[in-house]
Amino acid sequence: MSKMNKELENQLSAYISNLNAPMIIKEAMDYSLQAGGKRIRPSLVFATIRSFGQNEMEGMSVACALEMIHTYSLIHDDLPAMDNDDLRRGKPTNHKVFGEAYSILAGDGLLTYSFQVIAQDPKLSNDKKVKLMELLAISAGPEGMVGGQVADMLGENKSLTIDELEYIHKNKTGKLLLYAVKAGAIIADATNEQIDILAEYAENIGLAFQIRDDILDIEGNEETLGKPVGSDVENVKSTYPSLLSLHGAKKRLHYHTEKAKECIKTLNLHSNLLEEMASLIEVRDS
Amino acid sequence: MSKMNKELENQLSAYISNLNAPMIIKEAMDYSLQAGGKRIRPSLVFATIRSFGQNEMEGMSVACALEMIHTYSLIHDDLPAMDNDDLRRGKPTNHKVFGEAYSILAGDGLLTYSFQVIAQDPKLSNDKKVKLMELLAISAGPEGMVGGQVADMLGENKSLTIDELEYIHKNKTGKLLLYAVKAGAIIADATNEQIDILAEYAENIGLAFQIRDDILDIEGNEETLGKPVGSDVENVKSTYPSLLSLHGAKKRLHYHTEKAKECIKTLNLHSNLLEEMASLIEVRDS
Secondary structure, three states, rough: HHHHHHHHHHHHHHHOOOOOHHHHHHHHHHHHHOOOOHHHHHHHHHHHHHOOOOOOOHHHHHHHHHHHHHHHHHHHHHOOOOOOOOOOOOOOHHHHOOOOOHHHHHHHHHHHHHHHHHHHOOOOOOHHHHHHHHHHHHEEEEEEEHHHHHHHHHOOOOOEEEEEEEEHHHHHHHHHHHHHHHHHHOOOOOOOHHHHHHHHHHHHHHHHHHHHHHHHHHHOOHHHHOOOOOHHOOOOOOHHHHHHHHHHHHHHHHHHHHHHHHHHOOOOOOHHHHHHHHHHHHHHHO | OOOHHHEEEEEHHHHHHHHOOHHHHHHHHHHHOOOOOHHOOOOOOOHHHHHHOOOOHHHHHHHHHHHHHHHHHHHHOOOOOOOOOOEEEOOHHHHHHHOOOHHHHHHHHHHHHHHHHHHHHOOOOOOOHHHHHHHHHHOOOOOOHHHHHHHHHHOOOOOHHHHHHHHHHHHHHHHHHHHHHHHHHHHHHOOOOHHHHHHHHHHHHHHHHHHHHHHHHHHHOOOHHHHOHHHHHHOOOOHHHHHHHHHHHHHHHHHHHHHHHHHHOOOOOOOOOHHHHHHHHHOOOO
Protein backbone atom coordinates (compact mmCIF):
# COMPACT_ATOMS: atom_id res chain seq x y z
CA MET A 1 0.00 0.00 0.00
CA SER A 2 2.98 2.33 0.20
CA LYS A 3 2.57 3.55 -3.38
CA MET A 4 -1.04 4.42 -2.61
CA ASN A 5 -0.04 6.21 0.56
CA LYS A 6 2.33 8.40 -1.39
CA GLU A 7 -0.39 9.14 -3.95
CA LEU A 8 -2.68 10.02 -1.05
CA GLU A 9 -0.23 12.52 0.45
CA ASN A 10 0.30 14.13 -2.95
CA GLN A 11 -3.41 14.36 -3.62
CA LEU A 12 -4.16 15.84 -0.17
CA SER A 13 -1.52 18.52 -0.77
CA ALA A 14 -2.87 19.22 -4.25
CA TYR A 15 -6.43 19.61 -2.95
CA ILE A 16 -5.30 22.26 -0.48
CA SER A 17 -2.98 24.12 -2.83
CA ASN A 18 -5.70 24.23 -5.52
CA LEU A 19 -8.04 26.07 -3.14
CA ASN A 20 -8.82 29.67 -4.03
CA ALA A 21 -8.86 30.92 -0.43
CA PRO A 22 -6.87 33.16 1.95
CA MET A 23 -3.40 31.69 2.62
CA ILE A 24 -3.80 31.48 6.40
CA ILE A 25 -6.79 29.11 6.21
CA LYS A 26 -5.01 26.91 3.66
CA GLU A 27 -1.99 26.75 5.97
CA ALA A 28 -4.14 25.89 8.98
CA MET A 29 -5.98 23.13 7.08
CA ASP A 30 -2.73 21.78 5.65
CA TYR A 31 -0.89 21.81 8.99
CA SER A 32 -3.23 19.28 10.56
CA LEU A 33 -3.73 17.25 7.39
CA GLN A 34 0.05 16.81 7.19
CA ALA A 35 0.44 15.99 10.87
CA GLY A 36 0.96 12.41 9.85
CA GLY A 37 -1.62 10.05 11.22
CA LYS A 38 -1.82 6.37 10.41
CA ARG A 39 -4.11 7.03 7.42
CA ILE A 40 -6.09 3.96 8.46
CA ARG A 41 -9.35 5.21 6.91
CA PRO A 42 -7.88 5.79 3.43
CA SER A 43 -6.09 2.43 3.70
CA LEU A 44 -9.43 0.74 4.36
CA VAL A 45 -10.99 2.42 1.31
CA PHE A 46 -8.12 1.27 -0.90
CA ALA A 47 -7.96 -2.24 0.57
CA THR A 48 -11.70 -2.75 0.03
CA ILE A 49 -11.57 -1.63 -3.61
CA ARG A 50 -8.51 -3.81 -4.24
CA SER A 51 -10.27 -6.78 -2.64
CA PHE A 52 -12.83 -6.60 -5.43
CA GLY A 53 -10.08 -6.56 -8.05
CA GLN A 54 -10.69 -2.90 -8.91
CA ASN A 55 -8.29 0.05 -9.22
CA GLU A 56 -7.71 1.77 -5.85
CA MET A 57 -7.26 5.13 -7.58
CA GLU A 58 -11.04 5.20 -8.05
CA GLY A 59 -11.29 5.74 -4.30
CA MET A 60 -8.81 8.62 -4.06
CA SER A 61 -11.31 11.48 -3.68
CA VAL A 62 -13.29 9.59 -1.04
CA ALA A 63 -10.10 8.61 0.82
CA CYS A 64 -9.01 12.27 0.90
CA ALA A 65 -12.49 13.46 1.93
CA LEU A 66 -12.49 10.94 4.76
CA GLU A 67 -9.09 12.07 5.99
CA MET A 68 -10.30 15.70 5.86
CA ILE A 69 -13.31 14.81 8.03
CA HIS A 70 -11.14 12.85 10.48
CA THR A 71 -8.70 15.78 10.64
CA TYR A 72 -11.43 18.37 11.21
CA SER A 73 -12.76 16.27 14.10
CA LEU A 74 -9.31 16.20 15.72
CA ILE A 75 -8.87 19.97 15.34
CA HIS A 76 -12.23 20.69 16.98
CA ASP A 77 -11.72 18.00 19.68
CA ASP A 78 -8.42 19.56 20.69
CA LEU A 79 -9.93 23.04 21.25
CA PRO A 80 -9.81 24.51 24.78
CA ALA A 81 -13.62 24.23 25.05
CA MET A 82 -13.39 20.49 24.24
CA ASP A 83 -10.37 18.38 25.30
CA ASN A 84 -8.00 21.36 25.59
CA ASP A 85 -4.99 19.48 24.24
CA ASP A 86 -1.72 21.28 23.50
CA LEU A 87 -0.04 18.39 21.69
CA ARG A 88 -1.18 15.89 19.09
CA ARG A 89 1.24 13.27 17.76
CA GLY A 90 4.02 15.17 19.47
CA LYS A 91 3.30 18.43 17.62
CA PRO A 92 1.50 21.57 18.88
CA THR A 93 -2.23 21.32 18.20
CA ASN A 94 -3.80 23.48 15.51
CA HIS A 95 -5.09 26.21 17.84
CA LYS A 96 -1.69 26.44 19.55
CA VAL A 97 -0.19 27.41 16.20
CA PHE A 98 -2.98 29.37 14.48
CA GLY A 99 -5.17 30.50 17.39
CA GLU A 100 -8.63 29.27 18.27
CA ALA A 101 -10.62 31.30 15.74
CA TYR A 102 -8.65 30.07 12.72
CA SER A 103 -8.76 26.51 14.10
CA ILE A 104 -12.54 26.54 14.31
CA LEU A 105 -12.64 27.82 10.72
CA ALA A 106 -10.00 25.35 9.50
CA GLY A 107 -12.17 22.55 10.89
CA ASP A 108 -15.30 23.98 9.29
CA GLY A 109 -13.38 24.40 6.05
CA LEU A 110 -12.11 20.82 5.96
CA LEU A 111 -15.56 19.44 6.74
CA THR A 112 -17.20 21.47 3.97
CA TYR A 113 -14.42 20.86 1.46
CA SER A 114 -14.70 17.09 1.91
CA PHE A 115 -18.09 17.15 0.17
CA GLN A 116 -16.74 19.39 -2.61
CA VAL A 117 -13.91 16.95 -3.26
CA ILE A 118 -16.33 14.04 -3.81
CA ALA A 119 -18.83 16.12 -5.80
CA GLN A 120 -16.07 17.28 -8.18
CA ASP A 121 -14.46 13.89 -8.79
CA PRO A 122 -14.59 13.47 -12.59
CA LYS A 123 -14.31 9.66 -12.36
CA LEU A 124 -17.35 8.81 -10.24
CA SER A 125 -20.92 8.65 -11.59
CA ASN A 126 -23.54 10.98 -10.12
CA ASP A 127 -25.45 7.99 -8.71
CA LYS A 128 -22.36 6.90 -6.77
CA LYS A 129 -21.54 10.44 -5.68
CA VAL A 130 -24.98 10.90 -4.11
CA LYS A 131 -24.70 7.57 -2.25
CA LEU A 132 -21.17 8.42 -1.08
CA MET A 133 -22.07 11.92 0.09
CA GLU A 134 -25.29 10.80 1.81
CA LEU A 135 -23.45 8.08 3.69
CA LEU A 136 -20.61 10.47 4.55
CA ALA A 137 -23.03 12.98 6.08
CA ILE A 138 -24.82 10.24 8.06
CA SER A 139 -21.50 8.79 9.26
CA ALA A 140 -19.89 12.10 10.24
CA GLY A 141 -22.93 14.06 11.46
CA PRO A 142 -25.35 13.97 14.41
CA GLU A 143 -26.34 10.36 13.61
CA GLY A 144 -22.69 9.33 13.52
CA MET A 145 -19.40 10.81 14.69
CA VAL A 146 -20.83 14.06 16.09
CA GLY A 147 -23.49 12.08 17.99
CA GLY A 148 -20.82 9.77 19.39
CA GLN A 149 -18.73 12.73 20.52
CA VAL A 150 -21.76 14.16 22.32
CA ALA A 151 -22.48 10.79 23.98
CA ASP A 152 -18.82 10.64 25.06
CA MET A 153 -19.12 14.06 26.70
CA LEU A 154 -22.38 13.08 28.40
CA GLY A 155 -20.66 10.00 29.79
CA GLU A 156 -17.76 11.87 31.36
CA ASN A 157 -17.29 11.21 35.09
CA LYS A 158 -20.06 8.60 35.03
CA SER A 159 -19.60 4.86 35.22
CA LEU A 160 -20.98 3.47 31.98
CA THR A 161 -22.33 0.03 31.10
CA ILE A 162 -20.59 -1.87 28.34
CA ASP A 163 -23.58 -1.11 26.06
CA GLU A 164 -23.26 2.62 26.65
CA LEU A 165 -19.53 2.40 25.99
CA GLU A 166 -20.20 0.53 22.74
CA TYR A 167 -22.72 3.16 21.60
CA ILE A 168 -20.08 5.85 22.05
CA HIS A 169 -17.36 4.01 20.15
CA LYS A 170 -19.62 2.65 17.41
CA ASN A 171 -20.41 6.28 16.60
CA LYS A 172 -17.41 8.36 17.65
CA THR A 173 -14.75 6.30 15.91
CA GLY A 174 -16.69 3.37 14.41
CA LYS A 175 -18.86 5.19 11.89
CA LEU A 176 -15.95 6.65 9.89
CA LEU A 177 -14.21 3.26 9.79
CA LEU A 178 -17.51 1.70 8.67
CA TYR A 179 -17.82 4.42 6.05
CA ALA A 180 -14.34 3.71 4.70
CA VAL A 181 -15.23 0.07 4.01
CA LYS A 182 -18.77 0.73 2.73
CA ALA A 183 -17.57 3.56 0.46
CA GLY A 184 -14.87 1.31 -0.99
CA ALA A 185 -17.51 -1.35 -1.62
CA ILE A 186 -19.87 1.12 -3.31
CA ILE A 187 -17.08 2.34 -5.56
CA ALA A 188 -16.17 -1.26 -6.44
CA ASP A 189 -19.81 -2.09 -7.32
CA ALA A 190 -20.25 -4.63 -4.52
CA THR A 191 -23.72 -6.15 -4.12
CA ASN A 192 -25.92 -5.13 -1.19
CA GLU A 193 -25.38 -8.56 0.36
CA GLN A 194 -21.60 -8.13 0.14
CA ILE A 195 -21.89 -4.62 1.62
CA ASP A 196 -23.85 -5.99 4.59
CA ILE A 197 -21.13 -8.53 5.35
CA LEU A 198 -18.41 -5.91 4.91
CA ALA A 199 -20.33 -3.66 7.31
CA GLU A 200 -20.22 -6.40 9.94
CA TYR A 201 -16.48 -6.72 9.31
CA ALA A 202 -16.05 -2.97 9.71
CA GLU A 203 -18.08 -2.78 12.92
CA ASN A 204 -15.90 -5.46 14.44
CA ILE A 205 -12.60 -3.85 13.46
CA GLY A 206 -14.01 -0.53 14.69
CA LEU A 207 -14.58 -1.94 18.16
CA ALA A 208 -11.24 -3.77 18.04
CA PHE A 209 -9.57 -0.45 17.12
CA GLN A 210 -11.06 1.23 20.18
CA ILE A 211 -10.31 -1.62 22.59
CA ARG A 212 -6.71 -1.59 21.37
CA ASP A 213 -6.68 2.17 22.02
CA ASP A 214 -7.81 1.63 25.61
CA ILE A 215 -5.20 -1.11 26.12
CA LEU A 216 -2.42 1.09 24.71
CA ASP A 217 -3.36 3.78 27.22
CA ILE A 218 -2.29 1.23 29.88
CA GLU A 219 0.48 -0.76 28.22
CA GLY A 220 1.67 1.54 25.42
CA ASN A 221 4.95 3.34 24.97
CA GLU A 222 4.62 7.15 25.16
CA GLU A 223 7.27 7.72 22.54
CA THR A 224 5.78 5.29 20.00
CA LEU A 225 2.27 6.58 20.67
CA GLY A 226 3.24 10.26 20.53
CA LYS A 227 0.98 10.98 23.52
CA PRO A 228 1.04 10.39 27.27
CA VAL A 229 -0.34 7.10 28.58
CA GLY A 230 -2.43 6.62 31.72
CA SER A 231 -4.78 9.53 30.90
CA ASP A 232 -7.92 7.34 31.03
CA VAL A 233 -7.23 6.25 34.62
CA GLU A 234 -6.30 9.82 35.54
CA ASN A 235 -9.58 11.13 34.05
CA VAL A 236 -11.61 8.27 35.66
CA LYS A 237 -12.82 7.38 32.19
CA SER A 238 -14.93 4.27 31.49
CA THR A 239 -12.89 2.02 29.18
CA TYR A 240 -12.90 -1.61 28.14
CA PRO A 241 -10.13 -2.49 30.64
CA SER A 242 -11.91 -0.61 33.45
CA LEU A 243 -15.18 -2.44 32.75
CA LEU A 244 -13.82 -5.87 31.74
CA SER A 245 -10.30 -5.93 33.33
CA LEU A 246 -7.19 -5.79 31.15
CA HIS A 247 -7.39 -9.53 30.53
CA GLY A 248 -11.08 -9.30 29.60
CA ALA A 249 -10.40 -6.41 27.22
CA LYS A 250 -7.67 -8.40 25.45
CA LYS A 251 -10.03 -11.36 25.07
CA ARG A 252 -12.67 -9.09 23.60
CA LEU A 253 -10.15 -7.49 21.23
CA HIS A 254 -9.24 -10.95 19.95
CA TYR A 255 -12.92 -11.92 19.65
CA HIS A 256 -13.77 -8.91 17.44
CA THR A 257 -10.65 -9.41 15.32
CA GLU A 258 -11.53 -13.05 14.68
CA LYS A 259 -15.14 -12.20 13.94
CA ALA A 260 -14.03 -9.59 11.41
CA LYS A 261 -11.78 -12.11 9.68
CA GLU A 262 -14.60 -14.68 9.54
CA CYS A 263 -16.79 -12.16 7.71
CA ILE A 264 -14.12 -11.69 5.06
CA LYS A 265 -13.61 -15.44 4.63
CA THR A 266 -17.24 -15.84 3.50
CA LEU A 267 -16.76 -13.32 0.68
CA ASN A 268 -14.26 -15.01 -1.63
CA LEU A 269 -12.42 -11.78 -2.41
CA HIS A 270 -9.43 -11.12 -4.70
CA SER A 271 -7.00 -10.47 -1.85
CA ASN A 272 -6.59 -10.94 1.88
CA LEU A 273 -5.81 -7.25 2.49
CA LEU A 274 -8.85 -6.74 4.72
CA GLU A 275 -7.89 -9.70 6.93
CA GLU A 276 -4.40 -8.25 7.18
CA MET A 277 -5.86 -4.89 8.21
CA ALA A 278 -7.80 -6.62 11.00
CA SER A 279 -4.61 -8.32 12.22
CA LEU A 280 -2.69 -5.05 12.11
CA ILE A 281 -5.34 -3.29 14.18
CA GLU A 282 -5.20 -6.06 16.82
CA VAL A 283 -1.47 -5.65 17.43
CA ARG A 284 -0.82 -2.00 16.52
CA ASP A 285 1.40 -0.15 18.98
CA SER A 286 0.62 3.42 17.84
CA MET B 1 -44.75 33.69 0.80
CA SER B 2 -46.26 33.28 4.26
CA LYS B 3 -47.63 29.80 3.49
CA MET B 4 -44.15 28.73 2.37
CA ASN B 5 -42.57 30.23 5.47
CA LYS B 6 -44.86 28.12 7.65
CA GLU B 7 -44.00 25.02 5.63
CA LEU B 8 -40.33 25.87 6.09
CA GLU B 9 -40.62 26.15 9.88
CA ASN B 10 -42.49 22.83 10.02
CA GLN B 11 -39.95 21.11 7.82
CA LEU B 12 -36.97 22.46 9.80
CA SER B 13 -38.55 21.15 13.02
CA ALA B 14 -39.29 17.81 11.40
CA TYR B 15 -35.70 17.42 10.16
CA ILE B 16 -34.38 17.90 13.69
CA SER B 17 -36.94 15.73 15.44
CA ASN B 18 -36.35 12.90 12.93
CA LEU B 19 -32.66 12.77 13.85
CA ASN B 20 -31.50 9.66 15.65
CA ALA B 21 -29.04 11.48 17.95
CA PRO B 22 -28.56 12.41 21.64
CA MET B 23 -31.29 14.82 22.81
CA ILE B 24 -28.89 17.58 23.90
CA ILE B 25 -27.41 18.03 20.42
CA LYS B 26 -30.87 18.09 18.84
CA GLU B 27 -31.92 20.75 21.33
CA ALA B 28 -28.81 22.83 20.67
CA MET B 29 -29.29 22.62 16.88
CA ASP B 30 -33.01 23.40 17.19
CA TYR B 31 -32.49 26.33 19.57
CA SER B 32 -30.57 28.37 17.02
CA LEU B 33 -32.59 27.19 14.02
CA GLN B 34 -35.74 28.42 15.77
CA ALA B 35 -34.18 31.73 16.85
CA GLY B 36 -36.23 33.36 14.13
CA GLY B 37 -34.16 35.10 11.51
CA LYS B 38 -35.55 36.71 8.42
CA ARG B 39 -35.31 33.47 6.41
CA ILE B 40 -34.11 35.55 3.49
CA ARG B 41 -32.12 32.68 1.92
CA PRO B 42 -35.07 30.25 1.81
CA SER B 43 -37.28 33.06 0.50
CA LEU B 44 -34.84 33.60 -2.37
CA VAL B 45 -34.89 29.88 -3.21
CA PHE B 46 -38.69 29.83 -3.29
CA ALA B 47 -39.00 33.14 -5.17
CA THR B 48 -36.61 31.97 -7.87
CA ILE B 49 -38.45 28.68 -8.40
CA ARG B 50 -41.80 30.49 -8.49
CA SER B 51 -40.41 32.96 -11.02
CA PHE B 52 -39.98 30.07 -13.43
CA GLY B 53 -43.58 28.97 -12.84
CA GLN B 54 -42.51 25.88 -10.89
CA ASN B 55 -43.65 24.53 -7.51
CA GLU B 56 -41.68 26.07 -4.62
CA MET B 57 -42.00 22.86 -2.61
CA GLU B 58 -39.33 21.35 -4.90
CA GLY B 59 -36.84 23.65 -3.17
CA MET B 60 -37.78 22.77 0.41
CA SER B 61 -34.79 20.52 1.20
CA VAL B 62 -32.32 23.03 -0.26
CA ALA B 63 -33.99 25.92 1.57
CA CYS B 64 -33.70 24.03 4.87
CA ALA B 65 -30.10 23.00 4.15
CA LEU B 66 -29.22 26.61 3.45
CA GLU B 67 -30.83 27.81 6.68
CA MET B 68 -28.87 25.09 8.56
CA ILE B 69 -25.60 26.34 7.06
CA HIS B 70 -26.45 29.97 7.82
CA THR B 71 -27.36 28.99 11.40
CA TYR B 72 -24.17 26.98 11.95
CA SER B 73 -22.13 29.98 10.79
CA LEU B 74 -23.88 32.23 13.34
CA ILE B 75 -23.31 29.72 16.18
CA HIS B 76 -19.58 29.45 15.41
CA ASP B 77 -19.26 33.24 14.80
CA ASP B 78 -20.74 33.99 18.23
CA LEU B 79 -18.23 31.77 20.09
CA PRO B 80 -15.87 33.44 22.60
CA ALA B 81 -12.88 32.69 20.34
CA MET B 82 -14.61 34.51 17.47
CA ASP B 83 -16.96 37.49 18.05
CA ASN B 84 -17.74 36.54 21.67
CA ASP B 85 -21.37 37.62 21.51
CA ASP B 86 -23.78 36.94 24.38
CA LEU B 87 -26.94 37.92 22.53
CA ARG B 88 -28.30 37.27 19.05
CA ARG B 89 -31.68 38.65 18.00
CA GLY B 90 -32.29 39.54 21.64
CA LYS B 91 -31.81 35.94 22.86
CA PRO B 92 -28.80 34.37 24.61
CA THR B 93 -26.39 32.92 22.05
CA ASN B 94 -26.06 29.15 21.68
CA HIS B 95 -22.94 28.75 23.81
CA LYS B 96 -24.50 30.86 26.59
CA VAL B 97 -27.29 28.27 26.84
CA PHE B 98 -25.53 24.99 25.99
CA GLY B 99 -21.87 25.74 26.71
CA GLU B 100 -19.07 26.12 24.18
CA ALA B 101 -18.39 22.44 23.54
CA TYR B 102 -21.97 21.60 22.58
CA SER B 103 -22.17 24.78 20.49
CA ILE B 104 -19.15 23.80 18.45
CA LEU B 105 -20.72 20.36 17.91
CA ALA B 106 -24.18 21.80 17.15
CA GLY B 107 -22.55 23.91 14.42
CA ASP B 108 -20.63 20.92 13.06
CA GLY B 109 -23.84 18.89 13.19
CA LEU B 110 -25.91 21.45 11.28
CA LEU B 111 -23.22 21.84 8.63
CA THR B 112 -22.94 18.09 8.08
CA TYR B 113 -26.69 17.46 8.25
CA SER B 114 -27.35 20.06 5.53
CA PHE B 115 -25.70 17.76 2.97
CA GLN B 116 -27.65 14.76 4.26
CA VAL B 117 -30.93 16.64 3.84
CA ILE B 118 -30.24 17.34 0.16
CA ALA B 119 -28.83 13.87 -0.52
CA GLN B 120 -31.96 12.23 0.96
CA ASP B 121 -34.55 14.38 -0.84
CA PRO B 122 -36.75 11.86 -2.70
CA LYS B 123 -37.95 14.48 -5.22
CA LEU B 124 -34.65 15.64 -6.72
CA SER B 125 -32.74 13.71 -9.39
CA ASN B 126 -29.21 12.55 -8.62
CA ASP B 127 -27.84 14.86 -11.32
CA LYS B 128 -29.42 17.88 -9.60
CA LYS B 129 -28.36 16.69 -6.14
CA VAL B 130 -24.70 16.53 -7.16
CA LYS B 131 -24.85 20.03 -8.68
CA LEU B 132 -26.64 21.39 -5.60
CA MET B 133 -24.23 19.79 -3.12
CA GLU B 134 -21.13 20.79 -5.10
CA LEU B 135 -22.28 24.38 -5.27
CA LEU B 136 -23.27 24.36 -1.59
CA ALA B 137 -19.79 23.19 -0.56
CA ILE B 138 -18.10 25.79 -2.78
CA SER B 139 -20.39 28.54 -1.49
CA ALA B 140 -20.10 27.66 2.22
CA GLY B 141 -16.49 26.43 2.39
CA PRO B 142 -12.99 27.90 2.09
CA GLU B 143 -13.75 29.29 -1.40
CA GLY B 144 -16.93 30.94 -0.10
CA MET B 145 -18.33 31.84 3.30
CA VAL B 146 -15.46 30.41 5.38
CA GLY B 147 -12.93 32.22 3.18
CA GLY B 148 -14.89 35.47 3.58
CA GLN B 149 -14.96 35.06 7.34
CA VAL B 150 -11.18 34.58 7.35
CA ALA B 151 -10.68 37.66 5.17
CA ASP B 152 -12.92 39.62 7.54
CA MET B 153 -10.74 38.58 10.50
CA LEU B 154 -7.55 39.46 8.60
CA GLY B 155 -9.01 42.92 7.90
CA GLU B 156 -9.77 43.74 11.52
CA ASN B 157 -8.21 46.98 12.76
CA LYS B 158 -6.91 47.75 9.28
CA SER B 159 -8.24 50.34 6.91
CA LEU B 160 -9.43 48.48 3.84
CA THR B 161 -9.92 49.58 0.25
CA ILE B 162 -13.40 49.30 -1.24
CA ASP B 163 -12.18 46.27 -3.27
CA GLU B 164 -10.98 44.47 -0.16
CA LEU B 165 -14.28 45.23 1.55
CA GLU B 166 -16.17 43.84 -1.44
CA TYR B 167 -14.12 40.63 -1.43
CA ILE B 168 -15.09 40.07 2.20
CA HIS B 169 -18.80 40.65 1.66
CA LYS B 170 -19.01 38.84 -1.67
CA ASN B 171 -17.80 35.75 0.18
CA LYS B 172 -18.90 36.09 3.81
CA THR B 173 -22.55 36.89 3.14
CA GLY B 174 -22.79 37.09 -0.64
CA LYS B 175 -22.00 33.48 -1.56
CA LEU B 176 -24.93 31.99 0.37
CA LEU B 177 -27.34 34.54 -1.15
CA LEU B 178 -25.91 33.73 -4.57
CA TYR B 179 -26.34 30.03 -3.81
CA ALA B 180 -30.00 30.54 -2.88
CA VAL B 181 -30.78 32.03 -6.28
CA LYS B 182 -28.60 29.65 -8.30
CA ALA B 183 -29.97 26.61 -6.48
CA GLY B 184 -33.55 27.75 -7.13
CA ALA B 185 -32.66 28.17 -10.80
CA ILE B 186 -31.07 24.71 -11.02
CA ILE B 187 -34.15 23.13 -9.42
CA ALA B 188 -36.39 25.02 -11.86
CA ASP B 189 -34.36 23.81 -14.88
CA ALA B 190 -33.18 27.28 -15.87
CA THR B 191 -30.75 27.50 -18.80
CA ASN B 192 -27.09 28.34 -18.17
CA GLU B 193 -27.64 31.76 -19.73
CA GLN B 194 -30.53 32.45 -17.35
CA ILE B 195 -28.43 31.25 -14.40
CA ASP B 196 -25.64 33.67 -15.34
CA ILE B 197 -28.05 36.63 -15.35
CA LEU B 198 -29.61 35.48 -12.06
CA ALA B 199 -26.10 35.25 -10.59
CA GLU B 200 -25.51 38.89 -11.50
CA TYR B 201 -28.83 39.76 -9.85
CA ALA B 202 -27.82 37.82 -6.72
CA GLU B 203 -24.38 39.43 -6.49
CA ASN B 204 -25.98 42.85 -6.60
CA ILE B 205 -28.59 42.12 -3.94
CA GLY B 206 -25.84 40.50 -1.83
CA LEU B 207 -23.84 43.74 -1.85
CA ALA B 208 -27.02 45.78 -1.31
CA PHE B 209 -27.83 43.56 1.68
CA GLN B 210 -24.45 44.27 3.24
CA ILE B 211 -24.49 48.03 2.54
CA ARG B 212 -27.95 48.20 4.14
CA ASP B 213 -26.49 46.33 7.13
CA ASP B 214 -23.74 48.94 7.49
CA ILE B 215 -26.26 51.79 7.19
CA LEU B 216 -28.55 50.22 9.81
CA ASP B 217 -25.59 50.09 12.21
CA ILE B 218 -25.66 53.91 12.01
CA GLU B 219 -29.33 54.78 11.49
CA GLY B 220 -31.14 51.66 12.72
CA ASN B 221 -33.39 51.21 15.75
CA GLU B 222 -31.88 48.89 18.38
CA GLU B 223 -35.24 47.38 19.28
CA THR B 224 -36.27 46.62 15.69
CA LEU B 225 -32.80 45.29 14.87
CA GLY B 226 -32.55 43.18 18.05
CA LYS B 227 -28.90 44.22 18.42
CA PRO B 228 -26.99 47.32 19.51
CA VAL B 229 -26.17 49.93 16.86
CA GLY B 230 -22.91 51.86 16.53
CA SER B 231 -20.72 48.76 17.00
CA ASP B 232 -18.88 49.27 13.69
CA VAL B 233 -17.67 52.75 14.68
CA GLU B 234 -16.81 51.48 18.17
CA ASN B 235 -14.77 48.61 16.67
CA VAL B 236 -13.13 50.93 14.08
CA LYS B 237 -14.43 48.61 11.36
CA SER B 238 -14.14 49.42 7.66
CA THR B 239 -17.68 49.76 6.29
CA TYR B 240 -19.35 51.28 3.22
CA PRO B 241 -20.30 54.45 5.14
CA SER B 242 -16.79 54.79 6.59
CA LEU B 243 -15.24 54.45 3.12
CA LEU B 244 -17.87 56.26 1.03
CA SER B 245 -19.67 58.50 3.60
CA LEU B 246 -23.26 57.75 4.62
CA HIS B 247 -24.57 59.57 1.56
CA GLY B 248 -22.21 57.67 -0.75
CA ALA B 249 -23.21 54.34 0.81
CA LYS B 250 -26.90 55.09 0.23
CA LYS B 251 -26.20 55.96 -3.39
CA ARG B 252 -24.33 52.70 -3.82
CA LEU B 253 -27.14 50.74 -2.16
CA HIS B 254 -29.58 52.22 -4.66
CA TYR B 255 -27.22 51.52 -7.56
CA HIS B 256 -26.93 47.80 -6.72
CA THR B 257 -30.67 47.49 -6.14
CA GLU B 258 -31.45 49.04 -9.53
CA LYS B 259 -28.83 46.91 -11.25
CA ALA B 260 -30.36 43.78 -9.71
CA LYS B 261 -33.82 44.77 -10.95
CA GLU B 262 -32.50 45.44 -14.46
CA CYS B 263 -31.11 41.89 -14.61
CA ILE B 264 -34.53 40.48 -13.76
CA LYS B 265 -36.28 42.64 -16.36
CA THR B 266 -34.26 40.98 -19.15
CA LEU B 267 -35.48 37.51 -18.14
CA ASN B 268 -39.22 37.64 -18.86
CA LEU B 269 -40.12 35.60 -15.78
CA HIS B 270 -43.53 34.41 -14.50
CA SER B 271 -43.59 36.80 -11.52
CA ASN B 272 -41.92 39.92 -10.19
CA LEU B 273 -41.07 38.29 -6.83
CA LEU B 274 -37.32 38.70 -7.32
CA GLU B 275 -37.66 42.42 -8.05
CA GLU B 276 -39.79 42.73 -4.91
CA MET B 277 -37.08 40.95 -2.91
CA ALA B 278 -34.49 43.48 -4.18
CA SER B 279 -36.75 46.36 -3.12
CA LEU B 280 -37.33 44.82 0.29
CA ILE B 281 -33.59 44.44 0.86
CA GLU B 282 -33.01 48.11 -0.04
CA VAL B 283 -35.42 49.41 2.62
CA ARG B 284 -35.35 46.70 5.29
CA ASP B 285 -35.10 47.97 8.84
CA SER B 286 -34.11 44.69 10.55
